[in-house]
Amino acid sequence: MEKREATTVEIAETSRERKGKAPLLGAVDNAKAAGYKRGVAIFDLILRISAATATLAATITMGTTEQTLPFFTQFFQFQASYDDLPTFTFFVIAMSIVTGYLVLSVPFSVVSIARPLVAGPRLLLIVCDTLTVTLATSAAASSAAIVYLAHNGNSDANWLAICQQFNDFCQRISGAVVAAFVAVALLIFMVVLSALGLRKH
Template identity: 65%
Template sequence: MAKSGDSTTINIKEANIMDTKAKAAAKSSSSSVPIVATTKVTKHTKGARMKRGAAILDFILRSIAITAALAATTVMGTTDQTLPFFTQFFQFKASYDDLPAFTFFVVANAIASAYLVLSLPFSIVNIVRPVVVGARLLLLIFDTVMIGLTSSAAGAAAAIVYLAHNGNSTANWISICQQFDDFCKRTSGSVVASFIAAAILMLLVVISALGLRKH
């Protein structure tokens, strides 16, 4: 009877030890799951914050680009200078619409300005929902198109402005900026503003590409 009592006591102790180990293992396994989940949530939150910061920068740069493109369009579109001296049959006058390159410049920058204004709501969507891919991808495509449009218009206008300032002795083209000083200043300023808008559009493309990198 003593032996059977001893064995019963030993079995009870072994059972208690096994129960204690099982509970410890269950606690360790249950406590490890929330740690992994918390790590994943932290990484997701950090990535969303970075994307939201990039979207805010995108919105600010778009606002600056709108100002530059509108300034280029307005200044060039209102450039018109008439010299105070004239003959009986001819009046010395210079206007932007006398040159096709300047006309193309005004149209291109007007299109870019309108696009940048219409793109602001999509930029706001990226701020509110930074993980959305569709709006960012759409802006990336159209920003690239606007880069080609504004840079080509600015390049064509810059060539005319250069000839207006320096002329070309080989082609017997004389400089007109000594007479049409205000005309040359306004056209030069509008070309600079257009190049600024094109440069900002390039930055916007880079920001959108970085935002899509993990997708």
């Protein structure tokens, strides 16, 4: 009888130890997940600020691009401005929208850092970031086509390359398009990061 009682007590103690360890393991897993997601959110915030800087630079550069060729008379001048081409006007508007969105999305990214296990803000960001990637890519790609024509022209369509005359103008619009593509790359990386942050494990 004594041996049976001792066996019963050992089994009871073992089951209690297991019950005590299970919550501890769950807490450790939650802490690891929170740390991982917080790191992803911090990196997302850095990329978001960098992308906003790139789109702002592209917007300002393109929106202030203008060059007038010097001639002897004031009544006969050749002038090139970004608003002469609808594509560049669309570029400025689209990049302005993307810049505004990125600035407004910073608080949501901060919330993801403060509360890494909450999926709502991160889900909202990934949806809006995907739409923003589409807008920024369309603006950058269409403007890149016009920049290519400005540099090289098209002999079949009798479109002349204007960059030999409007050198400063072409340098500025080329810089704006490069900045826009940098922003697109950062936005794509942000979408990937948000998807990683939404993983449960």
